[in-house]
Amino acid sequence: MRAGLEPAVTGATVSSVTVFDERSLRRHDGPSEDFVDRLAGRGIVSAERRGKFLWLPLGSSPVPEPLEGAREALVVHLGMSGQVLLRDRATDDRLTRIRLDIEHPDHGALRLNFVDQRIFGSMAIDRLVQTPDAPTDSVPTQVAHIARDPLDPLFDDRLFLARLARRNSGVKRALLDQTLLSGVGNIYADEALWAARVHYDQPTNTLSRPRAKLLLAEVRLVLAKALGEGGTSFDAQYVNVNGASGYFSHSLNAYGQQGKPCARCGRPIVRESFMNRGSHFCAFCQRVR
DNA sequence: CCCCTCACCTGATCGC
DNA sequence: TGCGATCAGGTGAGGG
Numbered sequence A: 001m002r003a004g005l006e007p008a009v010t011g012a013t014v015s016s017v018t019v020f021d022e023r024s025l026r027r028h029d030g031p032s033e034d035f036v037d038r039l040a041g042r043g044i045v046s047a048e049r050r051g052k053f054l055w056l057p058l059g060s061s062p063v064p065e066p067l068e069g070a071r072e073a074l075v076v077h078l079g080m081s082g083q084v085l086l087r088d089r090a091t092d093d094r095l096t097r098i099r100l101d102i103e104h105p106d107h108g109a110l111r112l113n114f115v116d117q118r119i120f121g122s123m124a125i126d127r128l129v130q131t132p133d134a135p136t137d138s139v140p141t142q143v144a145h146i147a148r149d150p151l152d153p154l155f156d157d158r159l160f161l162a163r164l165a166r167r168n169s170g171v172k173r174a175l176l177d178q179t180l181l182s183g184v185g186n187i188y189a190d191e192a193l194w195a196a197r198v199h200y201d202q203p204t205n206t207l208s209r210p211r212a213k214l215l216l217a218e219v220r221l222v223l224a225k226a227l228g229e230g231g232t233s234f235d236a237q238y239v240n241v242n243g244a245s246g247y248f249s250h251s252l253n254a255y256g257q258q259g260k261p262c263a264r265c266g267r268p269i270v271r272e273s274f275m276n277r278g279s280h281f282c283a284f285c286q287r288v289r
Numbered sequence B: 001c002c003c004c005t006c007a008c009c010t011g012a013t014c015g016c
Numbered sequence C: 001t002g003c004g005a006t007c008a009g010g011t012g013a014g015g016g
Helices: A002-009 A032-039 A157-166 A171-175 A186-196 A209-228
Strands: A013-019 A048-050 A053-057 A072-077 A082-087 A096-104 A108-116 A122-131 A134-140 A269-274 A277-282
Touching: A002 A053, A002 A082, A002 A096, A002 A108, A013 A032, A032 A122, A048 A134, A053 A134, A072 A082, A157 A209, A171 A186, A171 A209, A186 A209, A186 A277
Parallel strands: none
Antiparallel strands: A013 A096, A048 A053, A053 A072, A072 A122, A082 A108, A096 A108, A122 A134, A269 A277
């Protein structure tokens, strides 16, 4: 999404903003009028991401005197069912909760439709702040507690492994903890655990260092492959900014594969409920040890 | 401080 | 065709 938006929004100006459902502003501190006022007329500087958060740093404001050095950004989180669709000005999408019409110097009049069925996602205007692990760049305040993702050149392997070893919980719970590492959700957690042959409920403090390192390496491989294939699309809901599906669902070895033979040993993949969600794994290859 | 449960929501789909 | 049950890829507040 970030890569798809970047060329279309960088250098563009927000012409108008329409909020169709205020619940999609759950992360915005203020009413929808405030959101609209602070966004309309602003320039978009770039498209940034950390973990599952995307934000578009905003340029000069038409609204009364922007505070000295207090830069802001439009923050986007897709939640479980969000989409950002890049359209022309004539195109509407069903379930659009927020609409941004923008003007780009090269690409002309464009439209960003924020579509979200379950409304777990949201948009917000947030202040950009420096954080300890972002010495040079800044992040929105609501992203400050989110760790870097393992593909980030500044991801700290040693810190991650140390924190993992200190934890007292199941390893999948740790993988899903965005303050430990970001970007891993239910699908990629199951895939990385399968690849590393680790059971989802293996206590983190019993993972040997080599296995922890192997798991981190597998997380990286899964994320890199999924990114390369445009993400994981099971249906029309999971699409990029142009409405196209990703292909990683064809590469899944565990997630959603219950009943099918394990690609390694041929025994059936099973599904168990864990943390109010499905965990998919090979009961033979992935045992608590 | 760490860990865990639960609330937050809608719409698509499936079985009857 | 209609209806109810079920399911879904995340996050963070708050209790223990």
